Amino acid sequence: MIRIVTDSTSDILPDQAKRLGIDVVPLTVRFGDEQFRDGIDLDPDAFYRRLSNTTVQPRTSQPTPEQFAEVYRRHVSAGDSVVSVHISAKLSGTLQSASLAASEFPDEAVRVVDSTTVSAGMQFLVRTALADVAAGSDAAAVEKGVADRRGRVGVYVLLDTLTYLHRGGRIGRAQSFVGGILNVKPLLCVRDGEVHPEARVRSRQQGIAKLVEIAVAQGPLEGLAAFHCGAPGQLSLIQPLLEAAYPDLEVIPGQLGAVVGTYSGPGGVGIALLRAR
Amino acid sequence: MSGEASPNLRLVHEPVLTTGGEELLAALRGALAALQANQEEINDLNVFPVPDGDTGSNMYLTLRSAVEEAADAADPSSAAAVLGAAAHGSLMGARGNSGVILSQVLRGLAQGVEGQARLDVRGWAHGFAEARTVAYKAVMKPTEGTILSIIREAAEEAERGADDSADIAALLERVVLASHAAVARTTEQLQVLRDAGVVDAGGFGLAVILDAMSRSIAAPGSASGSQTPHAAGDRPEAPLETTGRAQRPRGRRGAAAVAAKQGGWGYCTEFLIHGPGLDLEALRDEMGRLGESALVVGDDDLVRVHIHTGEPAPLIALASSRGRLSKLKVEDISAQHHDVLDRAEAVATAEAQSPGGRIAPEAPRKAVGVVSVAPGQGFRDILASLGADAVVEGGQTMNPSIEDLLNAVRAAHAETVVLLPNNGNVILTAEQVDGLIDECEVRVVPTRNLPQGISALLALEPDAGLDANVERMTAAIEHVHALEVTRAVRDSASNGHHIKAGDVLGILDDEIREVGSDEAGVIEAVLGSVDAPPELVTVYRGGDVTAADADALAAGLRKRFTQTEFEVHDGGQEHYSYVLSLE
Incomplete structure (x- = not known):
């Protein structure tokens, strides 16, 4: 049997994981001395509540190789093979831990794949991998499916504020993009494994219009998701617009988890999409 | 041979058959x-x-x-x-x-x-x-x-x-x-x-x-x-009575203020007259009558002349009849002053806006640069912070020259440049630039005001090409409205409004929408009259408005327009107490 393993930056919550029959290895989130397993000890709602009420910048760290090895061992010893799909190697060291763990096992028992994306974008790759498994693909074909599809995934986030990107020291290229005088909301994009500035707007309304415009321009689509960052009200603004643009697609709702949320901060809204071939 | 053709013209000169x-x-x-x-x-x-x-x-x-x-x-x-x-x-x-x-x-x-x-x-x-x-x-x-x-x-x-x-x-x-x-x-x-x-x-x-x-x-x-x-008496009067009109006391700055001296001694003229046999005293007398601040020094072999005159030609003609001339230099005095200011400004702006100061000529050129025009340091800082590669000073009353724009385009150091004029009076000038520069392609996105210019700049996507950016930026200016607030400089009837000098004018997208006596009242009236209340209003205060006044204005507006977010920034523009962008 082929098992799919991912990490918590996919923002797949434990009960969803159980339903899908996959393993989600948690990253670690720390607020000062307090330490949480992402999504397990700290769900996204609790995370954003904390984030809004503290000046302490949370830190995240990748899972240890041993956390992955534990999961892989369970499956391999049961005679299963593993396809392990993770956050872009350019955004986190998670993939490295997973690869280290995989090297302990016989060749081809554990296949580790870089999703080159994050969050709802990873979810598309996990879900389509599961569909491949269900359709009877072998592990190599499932791995190849992920690698083939990842170039068609896009994740776009409209940040409400730059404060958290600043605090986390991850502002980088976005700094020159958003300037410093006017209150500009950046729209960032995760593409080819990296975060790119995509557009900048002066108001949330303009930003939501821009997200919908992007979804339309990227069509035709095979998958479409909308997510918020601790602000469910934002979803109700964008979801109907996306559904109107793609009446035949289910717009999968979700929430951006702690790892990416640490940098986005609360109040953001975004979309993920999987372009048709 | 001429003159007869139209009897009302008197021939007071020899015919001029050719001019060189x-x-x-x-x-x-x-x-x-x-x-x-x-x-x-x-x-x-x-x-x-x-x-x-x-x-x-x-x-x-x-x-x-x-x-x-x-x-x-x-x-x-x-x-x-x-x-x-x-x-x-x-x-x-x-x-x-x-x-x-x-x-x-x-x-x-x-x-x-x-x-x-x-x-x-x-x-x-x-x-x-x-x-x-x-x-x-x-x-x-x-x-x-x-x-x-x-x-x-x-x-x-x-x-x-x-x-x-x-x-x-x-x-x-x-x-x-x-x-x-x-x-x-x-x-x-x-x-x-x-x-x-x-x-x-x-x-x-x-x-x-x-x-x-x-x-x-x-x-x-x-x-x-x-x-x-x-x-001159032998010429028909101009249709306009132009000589006796009192000058209006107007707060002009820049070019006009520099050059306001009426018919003045505009040229600094310098030359040497070579003898032999020069009569220094006679020269000093003759030259002195044709100008001001005359300095005529030397001897019968060589005389140096430095003189300020409104008309260098007769002076030079006279001097050349007295001896051979050399080292002739004629400079417009106000021009010197102005050029110095212009150049200092252009260099300072180009340096300030390009990170790391002057760009080494061998540095790789950006694919798409943006050159913008703005009055006021506040606006220039904002444009630079949003990624304009060079910002030229200018606007409503100090239109930049084509050369100013050309220099800024060169300073942008880019393969292609988008030019944002940000004023209706600058668009035509901006459109001339592309024809005058070989090393890069220049396109104008015809922004008519600063709010449009800022929206266009926000739409810039550094990784996209020139065409895509011009398209994005042009589309972006349609989603913003500009409300400019100023005081009337003269009585007039315009667009159905009877305007007296000193009235506050609210100009929405180039059209006078409201006339009143105070800024807050005019702005409220215009904001109240637009179809859909804007989500965000950015208030740029002019150079003569204090931060406290602008904040007080915004506080009043927030109370009145509860659905709208108000942001206040320093624009630093002249003549316009407030420029508001409505989005």
């Missing part, structure tokens, strides 16, 4: 002096009650640049060479719409003379005809009742005049009469001019130029060119 480079340069200098003397007059012909583009200052600065380059013409004796240099100089220095059209008139004139060293009446007529053609081409929708009508009628009269007489002086006199008549007609040709009871400013400026040139060519060496062009 020297005469043309003198004529252009005369025109420059006349334009300087009439600068405020032309500025005051503003149709709109808002502080508008200074047509007179713009034409003066444009022509000044023409004269400077003409004085350095490769072959000073050749009419074609002098006109060619003048055309190039005017193009580099062109500011504002009237300046650009003036530069096109000079360009046409230069093309029309077809390389001739000396022009006869046919040459002049052909030059005028070409000037008309080129000037009309420069404007997308040519409108009668503007400077274009004047050059057209001048060209038509020149054509008729060339058939009647071979005397250039007579021809030009007819052309001048026809231009003044055409200027007078502009009031009837355009509704806005009729409402304001004025003639077209740019057209009047061109008539002043032609008048002074004609005078200089008819009587070479006379000092009349330096006087107001309507003072």
Whole structure:
């Protein structure tokens, strides 16, 4: 049997994981001395509540190789093979831990794949991998499916504020993009494994219009998701617009988890999409 | 041989059969002096009650640049060479719409003379005809009742005049009469001019130029060119009473303030006179009468002269009759001052806006650069913070020249450049830039105000190509409205409003929407009148508004418009107490 393993930056919550029959290895989130397993000890709602009420910048760290090895061992010893799909190697060291763990096992028992994306974008790759498994693909074909599809995934986030990107020291290229005088909301994009500035707007309304415009321009689509960052009200603004643009697609709702949320901060809204071939 | 053709013209000069480079340069200098003397007059012909583009200052600065380059013409004796240099100089220095059209008139004139060293009446007529053609081409929708009508009628009269007489002086006199008549007609040709009871400013400026040139060519060496062009007794009065009008105390700055000295001693003239047998005392006396701050020193072999004069030509002519001249230098005094300011500013701006100061020429060029124009340090800082590679100072009352824009485009150090004029009076100037630069492609996104400029800049996607960016930026300006608040500089009736000088005007997207007595009331009224309440209003306060006043204004607006977010920033612009962007 082929098992799919991912990490918590996919923002797949434990009960969803159980339903899908996959393993989600948690990253670690720390607020000062307090330490949480992402999504397990700290769900996204609790995370954003904390984030809004503290000046302490949370830190995240990748899972240890041993956390992955534990999961892989369970499956391999049961005679299963593993396809392990993770956050872009350019955004986190998670993939490295997973690869280290995989090297302990016989060749081809554990296949580790870089999703080159994050969050709802990873979810598309996990879900389509599961569909491949269900359709009877072998592990190599499932791995190849992920690698083939990842170039068609896009994740776009409209940040409400730059404060958290600043605090986390991850502002980088976005700094020159958003300037410093006017209150500009950046729209960032995760593409080819990296975060790119995509557009900048002066108001949330303009930003939501821009997200919908992007979804339309990227069509035709095979998958479409909308997510918020601790602000469910934002979803109700964008979801109907996306559904109107793609009446035949289910717009999968979700929430951006702690790892990416640490940098986005609360109040953001975004979309993920999987372009048709 | 001439004169008989029109009995009302008195022949007071010898016929002029041909004109060469020297005469043309003198004529252009005369025109420059006349334009300087009439600068405020032309500025005051503003149709709109808002502080508008200074047509007179713009034409003066444009022509000044023409004269400077003409004085350095490769072959000073050749009419074609002098006109060619003048055309190039005017193009580099062109500011504002009237300046650009003036530069096109000079360009046409230069093309029309077809390389001739000396022009006869046919040459002049052909030059005028070409000037008309080129000037009309420069404007997308040519409108009668503007400077274009004047050059057209001048060209038509020149054509008729060339058939009647071979005397250039007579021809030009007819052309001048026809231009003044055409200027007078502009009031009837355009509704806005009729409402304001004025003639077209740019057209009047061109008539002043032609008048002074004609005078200089008819009587070479006379000092009349330096006087107001309507003072000479043997000329018909201009249709406008221009000499006796009191000057309005207006808060002009920049070009106009520098050059406001009426008919002043505008040129710093320096040269050496070589003897032998020079009479120092006599020279000191003669020269002193032709200028101010005269410094005449030396001996009977060599005399150094340094003098400020409104008309260098007769001075030089006199000096050259006394001995051989060398080291001749003629500089426009106000020009020196202005150029220094301009250049210092351009360099400072380019350096300030490019991270790390000057860009080494070998550094790789960006794919897409942005050059923007803004009045006020606040706006310039904002534009630079949003990624403009160079920001040129200028706006409503200080239109940048083509050369200013060219320099900024070069400073942007990019393979392609998007130019954001941010003012209706700068768009035409901006559109000339691409034709003058080989090393990069320049496209104009026609932003008419700062809010549009900022929206366009926000839409920039550094990784996308030029076409994609021009498209994005052009689309972006449609989603923003600009409310500009200023005080009327004159009484007028405009757009159904009766406006008194000092009234506060609320101008929404170039249209006067509200007239009132205080800023807050006018802004509230305009915001209350728009169809859908904006989500975000950004308030840019002018240089004369304190942060506390602007914050108080915003606090009041937040109470009244609860659905709208208000942000206050320092724009630093002149003349406009507030510029608001509505999104």
